[in-house]
Amino acid sequence: MKKKKLRWGMIFVYLFIGIFGIITVFPFIYMILGGLMSYQETTTIPPTLIPKTLRWSNYQKVFEQAPFARYFLNTFITAATTTIVTLFTSILGAFAMTNLKFKGKGFIQLIFLSLLMVPGEAIIFTNYNTIAHLGLLNTYLGLVLPFLTSIFYMYYLQSYFTAISPTIYKAAMIDGASDWEYIWKILVPMSKGGLITVALLSFISGWNSFLWPLLVTNEDKMRLLNNGLAAFASDAGAQTQLQLAAATLTVVPVLIVYFIFRKQIIRGVVRNDLKA
Amino acid sequence: MNEDKFIQVNNLEKTYENGYQAIKSVSFSVKKGDLVCLLGPSGCGKTTTLNMIAGLLNPTGGDIIVNGKSLLNVAPKDRNIGYVFQNYALYPHMTVLQNVMFPMTVGKNKKPKDEAEKIAQKFMKLTHIEELADQKPGNLSGGQQQRVSIARALVQEPQILLMDEPLSNLDARLRLKIREEIRNLVKEVGITTLFVTHDQEEALSIGDKIILFHNGVIQQDDKGQDLYLEPNNQFVANFIGNPVIDNFDVKVTDKKISGTDFEIPVEKLDSTKFRGDLADGDYTLSIRPENLKLSDEGELSEVIDDVELIGRERVLKFTHAGTNQRALIDLEQEIKPGDSVKFKMNLDRVYLFKPDGERIY
Ligand SMILES: Nc1ncnc2c1ncn2[C@@H]1O[C@H](COP(=O)(O)OP(=O)(O)OP(=O)(O)O)[C@@H](O)[C@H]1O
Ligand SMILES: [Mg+2]
Numbered sequence: 001m002k003k004k005k006l007r008w009g010m011i012f013v014y015l016f017i018g019i020f021g022i023i024t025v026f027p028f029i030y031m032i033l034g035g036l037m038s039y040q041e042t043t044t045i046p047p048t049l050i051p052k053t054l055r056w057s058n059y060q061k062v063f064e065q066a067p068f069a070r071y072f073l074n075t076f077i078t079a080a081t082t083t084i085v086t087l088f089t090s091i092l093g094a095f096a097m098t099n100l101k102f103k104g105k106g107f108i109q110l111i112f113l114s115l116l117m118v119p120g121e122a123i124i125f126t127n128y129n130t131i132a133h134l135g136l137l138n139t140y141l142g143l144v145l146p147f148l149t150s151i152f153y154m155y156y157l158q159s160y161f162t163a164i165s166p167t168i169y170k171a172a173m174i175d176g177a178s179d180w181e182y183i184w185k186i187l188v189p190m191s192k193g194g195l196i197t198v199a200l201l202s203f204i205s206g207w208n209s210f211l212w213p214l215l216v217t218n219e220d221k222m223r224l225l226n227n228g229l230a231a232f233a234s235d236a237g238a239q240t241q242l243q244l245a246a247a248t249l250t251v252v253p254v255l256i257v258y259f260i261f262r263k264q265i266i267r268g269v270v271r272n273d274l275k276a
Numbered sequence: 277m278n279e280d281k282f283i284q285v286n287n288l289e290k291t292y293e294n295g296y297q298a299i300k301s302v303s304f305s306v307k308k309g310d311l312v313c314l315l316g317p318s319g320c321g322k323t324t325t326l327n328m329i330a331g332l333l334n335p336t337g338g339d340i341i342v343n344g345k346s347l348l349n350v351a352p353k354d355r356n357i358g359y360v361f362q363n364y365a366l367y368p369h370m371t372v373l374q375n376v377m378f379p380m381t382v383g384k385n386k387k388p389k390d391e392a393e394k395i396a397q398k399f400m401k402l403t404h405i406e407e408l409a410d411q412k413p414g415n416l417s418g419g420q421q422q423r424v425s426i427a428r429a430l431v432q433e434p435q436i437l438l439m440d441e442p443l444s445n446l447d448a449r450l451r452l453k454i455r456e457e458i459r460n461l462v463k464e465v466g467i468t469t470l471f472v473t474h475d476q477e478e479a480l481s482i483g484d485k486i487i488l489f490h491n492g493v494i495q496q497d498d499k500g501q502d503l504y505l506e507p508n509n510q511f512v513a514n515f516i517g518n519p520v521i522d523n524f525d526v527k528v529t530d531k532k533i534s535g536t537d538f539e540i541p542v543e544k545l546d547s548t549k550f551r552g553d554l555a556d557g558d559y560t561l562s563i564r565p566e567n568l569k570l571s572d573e574g575e576l577s578e579v580i581d582d583v584e585l586i587g588r589e590r591v592l593k594f595t596h597a598g599t600n601q602r603a604l605i606d607l608e609q610e611i612k613p614g615d616s617v618k619f620k621m622n623l624d625r626v627y628l629f630k631p632d633g634e635r636i637y
Contacts, residue, residue: 170332171365176353176383176432185382189369 028251035059035245042240058245065242066235068249070221071228078143078213078224079206085148086202087195093149094157095183099169112151121211128215142216143224147206153198160194161187196264200257207254225250282308282343282468283329283436289337290324290492298324300492301338311462311469313479316489317515322472325489326438329470331355343435353383358429358467360439364421366413366428373409376400376427385432399427402461419450426458430465437462437469443478455482476516480504488512510560510633519565519591522601526561526628528554533628535561536597538575544623545637552636559636560629565591567622568603570611574618582613592617 030049034042035058037051062068096102097109127146136142164187172182188195213224223231229250233243258265283306290299298321306312314322327333329340331352340347347355366375373396379385380392387395400406403423413421422442429437442458443451459482462469473479479486480500488495488503495515496508507513513521526535533540540561542554568576578594578601585591585607592603592611603619611617628637 165363165365167361167363167365168367170330170352171359171361171367172378172382173332173352174330174357174359175379175428176385177378178353178383181382185378186367186369190367 031244032248035248037241039241058241062242062246066228066232071223071225075207075225077140079203081144082147082206083199083202086150086153087199089149090153090157093154094161095187097158098161116151131216138217138219138222143213156198157194160191164190200261200265204254279308281305284341287338288335290328291336298492302494304487304497306468308468309466310484311459311471311482313483313486314470314472315476315479315486318474320489321492322489323440326440326472330357330359330438356435358434358437360425360429360442362441362444364425366421366424368413371410371412372405372424375424376431379432396431399431403427418446419454422454437467440472509635510629513562513627517564519602521562521564524561526559528559529556550637554636558631562627563621565602565604567625568619570605570617571620572618574620576619578617580611580613580615583611
């Protein structure tokens with residue numbers, strides 16, 4: 001009796017998950033397939049789902065019509081730089097907040113917490129002014145500078161660091177390790193899961209950034225993928241199949257990252273790697 | 277340098293940020309090469325004291341002098357101290373060998389890798405963990421982890437070894453074994469050791485001397501047997517000894533000590549053992565259970581409530597004037613619950629304490 005009830009429950013759950021899965025994944029699939037259709041196929045009603053022939057030439061046209069390779073390079077450089085530097089600053093900040101005692105720590109923590117409430121969009125124009133005054137428009141430095149520190153990632157790492165018993169830090173001190181050595185030889189290897197999560201989140205958000213690069217770049221050679229894509233969408237006019245192909249191009253690297261690191265991403269979200 | 281005062285703690289005080297005074301003017305000294313136990317109930321300030329010596333906590337008063345030099349302004353990493361934590365504090369991402377080598381791979385005592393490995397091997401051999409070299413701490417038993425943490429503490433050949441309840445996470449049998457090992461090891465290495473425990477038996481069995489703490493104050497700083505035989509005050513008498521000491525409320529009047537249903541003339545006590553004038557008033561008369569002997573001329577007539585066997589001895593439990601008391605007799609003397617017996621006090625071995633706990637006899 002009970003078993004049967006349970007079975008029905010499970011069927012319902014799977015159905016539910018299945019429907020939402022399809023709703024979530026469908027646009028991706030359509031984007032990929034649409035990028036391989038002819039123009040007619042993308043615009044017919046009722047819509048075509050499976051293209052008759054796979055038109056890989058769409059991609060060739062995309063690369064011919066806009067400097068996507070350059071966009072890729074720019075995006076990679078900015079995303080990688082923000083990721084590496086953010087990791088570094090967040091590690092140091094989270095370490096200080098976790099293990100060091102200093103005057104005004106509580107106050108600083110309070111300020112950080114309240115800054116966490118301020119959405120990035122709210123300060124984007126002040127940031128723009130700063131970058132413009134520094135003469136950093138259309139430079140890589142201007143693209144990455146506001147994103148080299150992150151209170152959110154710092155707090156995220158802090159939750160990993162505080163999960164490490166304070167006696168580990170004491171033991172390291174007694175063993176003669178400096179704070180610097182403690183960070184790189186103990187803290188970092190013990191928080192790998194958290195660091196990978198931060199790196200992934202930071203890289204992905206760097207890759208997907210749109211508003212900020214739109215503001216601080218206007219030269220084609222400094223554009224990032226998303227802005228390039230937007231510009232391309234308007235330049236290419238009504239060529240829907242090319243737009244979809246270009247969109248696929250920008251998304252694929254992120255998908256690859258997801259695929260490679262899916263275990264770490266899930267682990268980072270579930271947080272079960274810190275048994276100690 | 278005075279070898280008898282290798283470690284000198286002078287009027288050490290610690291008041292925590294929240295205003296709680298955990299250590300109130302503590303002074304003691306430790307002889308070079310000795311294994312000294314800091315003993316006391318939970319919360320009495322043992323860990324606090326140890327952490328101040330290690331430099332993990334700053335004292336709010338007093339001084340710590342080791343080998344003639346004050347440690348107060350020396351950073352923990354420069355104090356040349358080994359510390360074994362209660363929860364071992366091994367680095368979980370490193371193998372046993374890497375854990376033991378760690379102190380030699382950081383800071384100013386960095387050694388070339390092969391040299392460090394050789395030294396680590398030596399101490400791993402000493403602590404019998406050579407075969408575990410490539411294991412991660414998570415795969416080890418408590419006793420093995422303990423040995424790793426001892427090896428790691430010894431590997432820099434520190435001048436002092438501090439151990440904070442190193443055995444409390446082990447099961448009873450292993451505790452006995454490892455405490456012997458620890459004693460042999462530190463004697464073999466010749467390192468001056470402070471060993472924190474709340475287990476009196478542990479302290480009595482391995483300590484060259486015992487410093488008994490209570491409420492942030494040293495109650496007695498003595499050899500184990502003296503703590504047992506000559507307690508300084510009521511707290512020490514009550515804390516040391518198992519089964520615990522028997523306490524009787526008594527009144528002193530007219531050169532007589534009178535309790536409920538018994539009376540002892542003061543002249544029967546050894547007059548040289550008085551530590552002050554025995555004024556008339558209320559006292560506690562304390563006697564260890566083994567000093568109550570079954571005898572027909574005994575002062576105490578009691579009915580036995582319960583009998584308990586502990587090894588080769590029998591504990592007789594009885595109630596005197598509403599409080600539970602114990603007597604320790606040989607296994608051969610068969611006494612059953614409900615039996616009426618008489619106990620004679622061994623008057624050479626009774627103590628008299630004032631109401632404030634001070635010992636007067
Ligand atoms: N950071 C702190 N702030 C305030 N009070 C503290 C702090 N650390 C310890 N104490 C208090 O100081 C007293 C002594 O603590 P300590 O840890 O030295 O005890 P202990 O003798 O080691 O006890 P145990 O056997 O339980 O380990 C305790 O009453 C404890 O509550
Ligand atoms: Mg303690």
